[in-house]
Amino acid sequence: MRTRDRILEASVKLFNAEGVARVSTNRIATEVDISPGNLHYHFKTKEEIVEWLFRHLEGRIDPLLDDDAPMRALDDWWLHVHLSLEAIYDYRFVFYDLEYLLREYPRVATRIRRLTLHSLQSVRRQCGELARSGVMRASDEDLEMLALHIVFTGTCWLTFANVLPDPTRSQPPSGLAAYQVLSLLGPYLADEPAHYLHYLRSKYVR
Amino acid sequence: MRTRDRILEASVKLFNAEGVARVSTNRIATEVDISPGNLHYHFKTKEEIVEWLFRHLEGRIDPLLDDDAPMRALDDWWLHVHLSLEAIYDYRFVFYDLEYLLREYPRVATRIRRLTLHSLQSVRRQCGELARSGVMRASDEDLEMLALHIVFTGTCWLTFANVLPDPTRSQPPSGLAAYQVLSLLGPYLADEPAHYLHYLRSKYVR
Numbered sequence: 001m002r003t004r005d006r007i008l009e010a011s012v013k014l015f016n017a018e019g020v021a022r023v024s025t026n027r028i029a030t031e032v033d034i035s036p037g038n039l040h041y042h043f044k045t046k047e048e049i050v051e052w053l054f055r056h057l058e059g060r061i062d063p064l065l066d067d068d069a070p071m072r073a074l075d076d077w078w079l080h081v082h083l084s085l086e087a088i089y090d091y092r093f094v095f096y097d098l099e100y101l102l103r104e105y106p107r108v109a110t111r112i113r114r115l116t117l118h119s120l121q122s123v124r125r126q127c128g129e130l131a132r133s134g135v136m137r138a139s140d141e142d143l144e145m146l147a148l149h150i151v152f153t154g155t156c157w158l159t160f161a162n163v164l165p166d167p168t169r170s171q172p173p174s175g176l177a178a179y180q181v182l183s184l185l186g187p188y189l190a191d192e193p194a195h196y197l198h199y200l201r202s203k204y205v206r
Numbered sequence: 207m208r209t210r211d212r213i214l215e216a217s218v219k220l221f222n223a224e225g226v227a228r229v230s231t232n233r234i235a236t237e238v239d240i241s242p243g244n245l246h247y248h249f250k251t252k253e254e255i256v257e258w259l260f261r262h263l264e265g266r267i268d269p270l271l272d273d274d275a276p277m278r279a280l281d282d283w284w285l286h287v288h289l290s291l292e293a294i295y296d297y298r299f300v301f302y303d304l305e306y307l308l309r310e311y312p313r314v315a316t317r318i319r320r321l322t323l324h325s326l327q328s329v330r331r332q333c334g335e336l337a338r339s340g341v342m343r344a345s346d347e348d349l350e351m352l353a354l355h356i357v358f359t360g361t362c363w364l365t366f367a368n369v370l371p372d373p374t375r376s377q378p379p380s381g382l383a384a385y386q387v388l389s390l391l392g393p394y395l396a397d398e399p400a401h402y403l404h405y406l407r408s409k410y411v412r
Binding site for chain 1: 225227302303304305306308309318319322323326348351354355358359361362363365366368369370371386389390392393394
């Protein structure tokens, strides 16, 4: 693996485990077993590392948001949600440290806001297609609210999972997020998709 | 005002504006115009200040959660939600810095988890009463999910509001949180409360 990729890999591992604020670039250099000077040659600042990791996250989520293949069944949409939540979990430091990144790293903050807006627009469009295909019955106002709540859940659930009481926390947190997103759709689904939803949910919460 | 209260008042103002991590006890002493030694006489550590502020927040939320007056109309419940969201907004640093507090201040973390559990149990009970009074139609599974989502929204919405695009951010964030909580109830309400909900929502989003 190239040194640059080894630095990024070690960084995401350390950031996820300890938070961005606590991990210094020297610490990352030690983890990769290179000199601080060598790390500096690849990335001038910690913000630059965070920015590149965020680009990797965008590289996984943006294609899911841009996919305009028709959404005619709950399953078409569900796969997109599932893969997005997996990407979010792999880069979970972004969401744990949201407030810190917004405050300290303006370039990353701009990218986070762009991705949020992109997510809102795409989820809104995808839910609209599900409504047009008869999978859901929902007004335009319902669809706006649903999109907002789904993106909110994807963005903040991992943080919330940390304050939940123990029995709930024994679930894998990305599974709980998936379960919550599915639950939001519940009351709007037609009968057949509602049964399928019940089955999907049972796969996420044991 | 007693020195102790002036310290707490200055701290919540600084924490809300800049985050707990960025504000030192010396900075707080300067703001209150006392010596660091005098501040230390009242509070040994920054954690102690944060813990006392969190007790004040509990003092505003716990009575709302414990109130077991009957809930026969949406309005009975709504007042509790509104006052809780106001308290959350007044101590918003807790929710912006959730991850930091959980990691750095174990005693505060324990109190945060206790308050979350208390909120889940009470909101679940209150929603159950609304269902029994015929205000909502919802299964036990729906009620569990609703309680979880309402407490999640109260806990994390202020953070999410910071990544929303500008037009949405021009709303006062505690109003947006209230709007989102109300929206969650929407699909479960009987006809008459549904009309009232529509009216309540219109008061929160201009």
